[in-house]
Every structure is written in structure tokens, then in C-alpha cells.
Amino acid sequence: MVVAVPRSLESVxxxxxxxxxxxxxxxxxxxxxxxxxxxxxxxxxxVLVVTVSSVVDVVxxxxxxxxxxxxxxxxxxxxxxxxxxxxxxxxxxxVRSVEVSDAAWMIYTSGVDGAA
Numbered sequence: 664m665v666v667a668v669p670r671s672l673e674s675v676x677x678x679x680x681x682x683x684x685x686x687x688x689x690x691x692x693x694x695x696x697x698x699x700x701x702x703x704x705x706x707x708x709x710v711l712v713v714t715v716s717s718v719v720d721v722v723x724x725x726x727x728x729x730x731x732x733x734x735x736x737x738x739x740x741x742x743x744x745x746x747x748x749x750x751x752x753x754x755x756x757x758v759r760s761v762e763v764s765d766a767a768w769m770i771y772t773s774g775v776d777g778a779a
Contacts, residue, residue: 665704665712667691667722668735673715677735681713683752685761689769693718700725703771 664686668674681688689707691700693714704712704726712732714722719734726732734740754760 665689665691665707665709665726665730667693667700667712667714667718669693669715669718671715673735677713682767685757685759685765687766687769689771691722693722695725697721697725701727704730706771707769 666677666688668677712726715736716734723732
């Protein structure tokens, strides 16, 4: 999962939610050039992008059409999530169990371009 949220309270909440879900995340600075974001999304194998409304236009044009973009602060999503249980996420809620060997995050450093 790609997390493209500027540094903010929302970025902390999104990262915490991803970690609680057991998913692996790739932090992406929404200020990166579109080509860089496209490479990171494709190379990481991300199946979902999470962002916020303030940068969704920039992030959306950088993502392949097959990768859904979820806007964390979208009013419809906020309303839908507000109606869900507030109980903690349990192992039963996950698609599969989280293993010690699972990745938590993937980091791309400057200069990573896929060249071997």
C-alpha cells in the first residue's frame, strides 16, 4: 500500500491504521515528480494508494489506473467509517495472520531507479 500524505496529524493516523491492519506500506512524498511516484507505485507492487484531499489531484495522475486511490478525509469515507465499530482490530478481522517475517514498510531512497 502506498501512503502519499504530507507530514501532518493525518499522516500519523493513516500510518497507524495501515500498521494495525497488518499491511506493508510505502511512504511517498506527494511532492515527488509524477514519474518518481509512478515508478514507486509500480515497482512496489502496491494494490492501493491512500492520500488526502489536499494532494489527491497530484497523486491520482501519478498512479496507474488499475491501482485504486482512497482519500482518507473524503466525507463519504469518513461517514462510512464513522458507522463502524470502534473496537480494536483483531487477528480475526485481517485477511490473514500477520507473521514476524512480514514486511512492515518499504523505503525508496534517492537514486533508487530499478537499475541493478
